[in-house]
Amino acid sequence: MTPYEDKTIKDTMREEGRKLKDMNGKDKLWYIWEYYKIPIISVVVAIFLIFSIGSAVYNNRFETALNCVILNSQLTSQTTSPDDYFDKDFRSYINLPEDTKIEVNYSMSLSFDESAMSDFTYAELAKLSAMITSKELDVMIARKDSIDHFGKMEGYMDLKKLLSPQEYEKVKDKLYFVTAQETGEKMAVGIEIDKEDFEKKTGLLVDGPILSVMVNSTHTDTALGLIRYMFGL
Known part of the structure; x- marks a missing residue:
């Protein structure tokens, strides 16, 4: 078992928070994008799809x-x-x-x-x-x-x-x-x-x-x- 496997989500979030706290603004942006770009892109795509589908459904009512x-x-x-x-x-x-x-x-x-x-x-x-x-x-x-x-x-x-x-x-x-x-x-x-x-x-x-x-x-x-x-x- 690795040291990370027995960590809770709460522990992981605390550790990530400490890392970000010690970084300057530019490093924070780089770190967030480097390690979280897939979730960020997924969220953006999901929002776009939801908006597009909602807009199409709404307009098709008329x-x-x-x-x-x-x-x-x-x-x-x-x-x-x-x-x-x-x-x-x-x-x-x-x-x-x-x-x-x-x-x-x-x-x-x-x-x-x-x-x-x-x-x-x-x-x-x-x-x-x-x-x-x-x-x-x-x-x-x-x-x-x-x-x-x-x-x-x-x-x-x-x-x-x-x-x-x-x-x-x-x-x-x-x-x-x-x-x-x-x-x-x-x-x-x-x-x-x-x-x-x-x-x-x-x-x-x-x-x-x-x-x-x-x-x-x-x-x-x-x-x-x-x-x-x-x-x-």
Whole structure:
């Protein structure tokens, strides 16, 4: 039997405490990491897993009614919140229950200028493309360059088919058209938003914002509700 085998946990803790007490701060950190790194790493991993599982379980309780991305925006107000406009007020407008999510991402930026492309913009484009392909995106609000990029690939719904004739007539002067590369068809893929009014209501500055509905949206009813809400239809 070794001298350590008949020690109690309490004795071991006392001995470890005496060792640490005689060390300076740097030596303490080295000693703790050298001898206890496996338990420390195990605890950190366990906490991360518990948090991840808990977060996933919590989020899965809520059904998503709309997923919207606002590209190349700048938050200019400390008092006006885009979450209030798109979630709180819009939710009330369509009488959406609280256990249903409206997701609005206004942190993404894209550029299609080759000289301005970077690893970050390539990553953002890949992320957005993945969202579109997996049908996770319903509405895009963006500048003309972004709308043109996806519109040429027929990535948006033709608003003439989505809106009623009366609604189409009301917004026809604000419609934005893009010609599809493959078919050559000119389609109304977006509605131009008043820049100043949008900034006033959301606190977000976007250069020439246009609203478009993704062609593979799984929440077209809510997307249509957002158009009616934003343009007073």
